[in-house]
Amino acid sequence: MRDLWGIRPSRRSNHDPRPGPRAAEASRYPTPLLTEDTMSTRSRITALIAVSAAGALAACGAPGTAAKTTASANLTSSAATKSGTLTIVTKFADPKYAPYFEKVAADYESANSGVKVDLQQVGDQPYKDKIRVLSASKQLPDIYFSWAGDFANKFVRAGLAADLTSVMGPDTEWGKSFSPAALKAFEYDGKSYGVPINLDAKYMAYNTAIFSKVGVAKPANLEDLIAACGKLKSAGYTPIAFGNQYGWPAIHYITQLNAMDVPQATRDADYNPATGAFTDAGYAAALDQFKQISEACFDSGSNGLSHETAQANFLAGKAAMHFLESVEFSVLTAKGGAPAELADNWDFFRLPPTASAAGDKGALTGAPDGFMVNSGSKNAALAVDFLKFMTSKANGAEMTKSIGWLSSVQGTATAENSFPQLEAALKDISSANSFAIWLDTVTNADVANAYLSGGQGILDGSQSPADVMKSVQDAAAKAKKSVS
Template sequence: MVRYTPSSQSTNPLLGRRAVLRGLLMTAGIAAVPGLAACGGSDSGSSNGTVTFGNNLSDQVPKDAITAALKGFDSDALKVSINTKQHEQYQEQINNYLQGKPDDVLAWFAGYRMRFFAEKGLTGDLTELWSGLGDNYAPALKEAATAKDGKQYLVPFTQYPWGVFYLKSVWTQRGYAVPKTLDEFVALATKMKADGLTPIAFAQKQGWPGMGTFDQLNFRTNGYQFHVDLMAGKEDWQGKKVRDVFDTWKRLLPLHQENALGREWQEAAQSVQQGKSGMYLLGTFVGQQFKGQEDDLDFFPFPEINPEFGQDTVEAPIDGYMMAKNPKNAEGAKKLLQYLAKPETQLEYLKSDPSSIATSTKADTSGYTALQKKAADVIKNAKHITQFLDRDTDPRFASDAATNGLNAFIQNPDDIDTVLKGMADQAKTIFTG
């Protein structure tokens, strides 16, 4: 997550995204906690000829990809020093990192999370830089990089949609067809179960994948605007519309892989890769688990639930890079960010990690894989784009109410009333407090 791809080394089911949200909560005026080191090697300093780069891509595939992409930046006059932090730890320590000695340029995410730190004055203003980016980005990308003050604080790098993934060879062998509606989806999953497959791979040990499932079900059932308003605390979590979402999810849960709270997303992906599960709802970064099978992997947008909204909304998070508030090498940092905005740089990254697409409108997509071309088309044709539940709502709500509520529901789907009451009570405290 540049793309949010948690490390397989995580052992705490609530660590991943919950950890980063905990870091966000700590940011409001709380000093860094001793013992949590900054990501960068800032003590050694950034000389005029070196730019330090805070990297959260610790999994091997994306780590190799960003390393390859940054090689083209090095010159006799200016070099980049990459400081890689284990992905989960980077997110968990982001608050301390930004308040301490951050790298000149650092990885982060568009939307609410970018705005949160910008509004706390912890990241650098990139508005002047953006004035020179011209038509390199679509208006929606610039909007995603803009805080409430109207200034830009992030350079988008890659983007990826969520969808339902499957192996074409398995589906061809079994005679399965892509479902267009929820009823067709349930019928297909039921057929898979009868055929001896686990219909829907599922993992929730890292605390966040279920948020993606909720998002799909919510905006397919109630539409984009309701989803956005719910994330903003303007709708009732105990209302009928939210209850409908959980009722639908309860209907689907028996078709999901059991014991999700003890499984990481990579393990769920491997069950599809091994032909044991028929489908998997996740972002296109799931492709990292299908080395050698890229041509066999395909996906489709989550099926229609309510004809009024069809499939008009796509979850497509944007990942990119920010600048430290006071970088030791400000001129070099801006040059590196300009370099990261280039379509050639983004495409160089994608050569090693073709599980997402470039954000630059000038990127040559002729070399995209079939999966990348589909991802680009899905995003291009969407009427509405969302980031992700924990990127689109107040971190105080996402870290506890959403994470705990969804986990409690998955563990006991017969107790929806208690789950929704707990989420609604916390939403009222957070959004009206």
């Protein structure tokens, strides 16, 4: 069995959007001084390595394939069959998040006296280690956590994830309760394999007072954005606060630009390591556009700045815009510690496409986290019943209220449990054609690393977009050989 865990990890940081010191979580990887407030961002920092854990499964000859149809036989649980012990492993051990999942488990047990929920919650790194061991030994729990993208797809290809289409496909009652983009993020070959539990998407936050003062309007396309950056720079502002010290901020721009410049069918084929080639002209166009944005809108030396430092400049009113995740929105509010000058004067928009974009202009960079059901589980129906309970509208609203995450369940962010911009983000995410899943998790690790280093190279001038594309294509060829 080939173990892929020796690859170089992504330099993505588990960032805290609020400036302030904190000891890094783990000394194994270079990380800034941060806190735990942005769960989804932290997850993707480590997901590049986590994908490799699932990759080892395919190299082992797809353990669990023989039991592939066990869980799919009956996914509907009646009151009479709600008994037994349900095993669940999550990566939400952080004290800020763990109580929510513990309460859901306890409430389910209270509602179903014959059921015992064995909930095991570990951190990101321990989870990667644990899921690797459980997968290799064919001892996966009934329900297990998964990132969207190639991490989840490798479990599907290895026969370890139950096909949930019959109970949560887009035409089912349960499936219709989710944001369509969130549901689609866990599809594979047109079938549903994962239950999305939250939402996170990337938006350009902007200071409405600065825009008004300078006379800049919200841009309708990328050309408008570039022109606005020129006006803002002339007025003495940093157009877009940007720090790329750990590589992933550039990846987010490129993720969105790829989606808008390359047709989805082409991206789907290229993001699959077995078929990836990255020869479509749209990929080079996306890198050219990123270069244009960097030159017109960023301060120089962005590779030496952290995301947190850049965000501090936006909070202080020195920068007019900041590309950030919806899980970071709370830090822009008075309750989150933002100064009134910013807290009372901000809004957001999607990174706009060029007027001639040939891809999916309605795609939105982001992804949900989710849970998968073990294909060999004898408690599959009970597992589905629990996941339906956890993703009820009431529990989704409580998630937003208690831990500040947008739920993947539609209609769960309200004036009572959130704030106007967060409500607007949920509506916008629900209208997205699809999620453009973060490049550093949706692609093969070698391809992701080529993009990570390439983004930094474009910013410091050491690589041209053509150089980066050559590296990406070489990495894709290497990945194709590894799965052939």
